[in-house]
Amino acid sequence: MANWLFKEEPETYSFADLERDGSTTWSGVANALAQKHLRAAKKGDRVFLYATGKEKAVVGVMEVLADPTPDPTDEAGKRVVVAVKPVRRLAAPVTLAAIKADKAFASWELVKQARLSVMPVPDDLWARIEKMAKGAT
C-alpha cells in the first residue's frame, strides 16, 4: 500500500465535486513522470488531494478504487487513468506555506517540483500532514 498526492485546480474539480459524484476517474495526466507514478498506484492506496491556484493546500483524502486502466482517450495507449473515491476532508487544510515552512518536507516533490501533478507521499510525510491537519505542529 502506497500513498500519493494528486494535484488539481479546484475550479476544475474540487473535493466537493468528488463528494457529489461519489467517485471519479482521474484522467488528463500528461506528464511522463506523473504518468509513471500514476501507473504505480494500486487499489486501496491512499491519495491526498492538493488544490492548486487560489487554495494551495492539501484539502482531503481519497482512495484508489481499482488498479490503473488504459486511458480510452489516448490513441497511443500509453496513458492510464485511475478511479478514486472521496474518503474525508481534512479538518483543516494543510497549506503549501505550512509545508514549505517545515524542513521535513524540503526534499519532497511538492516543494521541489512545483509542476508535477502526481507524486508519491512517503509514510512519514503522510503522517506529518495528517497531524498538521488536526491543528498540531
Place this chain on the structure above:
DNA sequence: GCCAACGTTGGC
C-alpha cells in the same frame, strides 16, 4: 499579471 521552472516541439 508577472515570472521562473520545466516540458515539448521543431529545425538542423
Place this chain on the structure above:
DNA sequence: GCCAACGTTGGC
C-alpha cells in the same frame, strides 16, 4: 540526436 524557441503551469 541536440538544442533553441516556445508554451504551459503554478506560485507569488
